[in-house]
Amino acid sequence: MQEVDNIIRILRETRKALDKDNSYKIKLLSDQTIHTAAVYQDNDNVIVAVLVYAIGKIIERENYRELPGWREFYSSLIKNLELAISSLEQANLERFRDSEKNIRLAINRIDSKLKDYIEDIFKKARINKASKIYEHGLSLEKTAELLGSDLWDLSTYIGQSSYTGEVSESLDIKRRIKLAEGMFEK
């Protein structure tokens, strides 16, 4: 795993922000593992980026707290977040990875609409982080592979994000059109 200290810091700050119900801070923290994920393509960094962003989104939706299963899920989330931090502090990578799996298991145990909502948040979190990694210069298919996202979902998401194409003028458009027209000449 790359940049363990950075991940510990991000998880600790996420834990503190949870106490303060600060979803904005949590979403900002999620981007701080993106550089490492893009360069090293390290799966643990990718998982933390997705997890932290999803946590930010989950606590933003205050109405979820009224749904059956919330209390059990939230309690498992806090417990496993703390387990993740202590595991990394003790350099126990296996237990760190288990803590992430435990959060997924806690989602699966929810027996209400809340499960669908949270699963949807995780799916969207993956696409959001994928688009950030694409911005950093990896190709679309490479990014989809790294995040386990669907290329079709990712294409649409990236197409609708604000930055796309503004840095893509690597050949004059007239020359590119000439290439295309030339190929269609019989």
Added chain:
Amino acid sequence: MKYIIFDAGPLISFAMNGLLDILEKLKKEFPGEFIITPEVKKEVIDRPLQNKKYELEGIKISDLLSRSILKLSSEFIKNPALEKETSRILNIANSSFKADKNISLIQRGEASCLAFSNLCGCENLIAIDERTTRMLVEDPDGLKKIMEMKLHLKITIDKQNIKKLNDFRFIRSSELLYIAYKKNLFNLKKDNILLDALLYAVKYTGTAISQKEIEELKKLA
């Protein structure tokens, strides 16, 4: 013989915008073949057929393949040769940009299009919508600049290595739609509003094209 080699992006973009019939009309105007590699087929047919959300699009693209509007690269280049060249290109592309280690930039689907282009021995263009593969070949320094800005790291390029990738030529969904528009392949009123709508439609489904380029294309039409 001429070839247009399709990466997944343009086929996804045409499918998502209900424009696959235009691809068929373009094929009739094209003195050559539209090619997909097995890696691209996985992305545009095999995977969507396993996903209810995109199953219909997968069926439609599969139909283009069964009617030979699209042809599999294996009809022209044997798969083992393509795979070998794909690996060679991947190795070059993914060892050309370094931070403190090589940064792996592209994946087999994109590399397989470059591989077919290298092996086919005929005039060809690669239709690709995503930015990185195009910039890697056309403007590696520009790509380096973007990466340094985003990663806040010093990136070095192996110039000798990257030179091995400079013989490829690319178009995007936008250029294909421009050609279709010029050739009156749409059963719609031909005016700048239609062209504008087409170009933004593909921009919003992943074609890396700037607003400035869209405006220039509209002026050229």
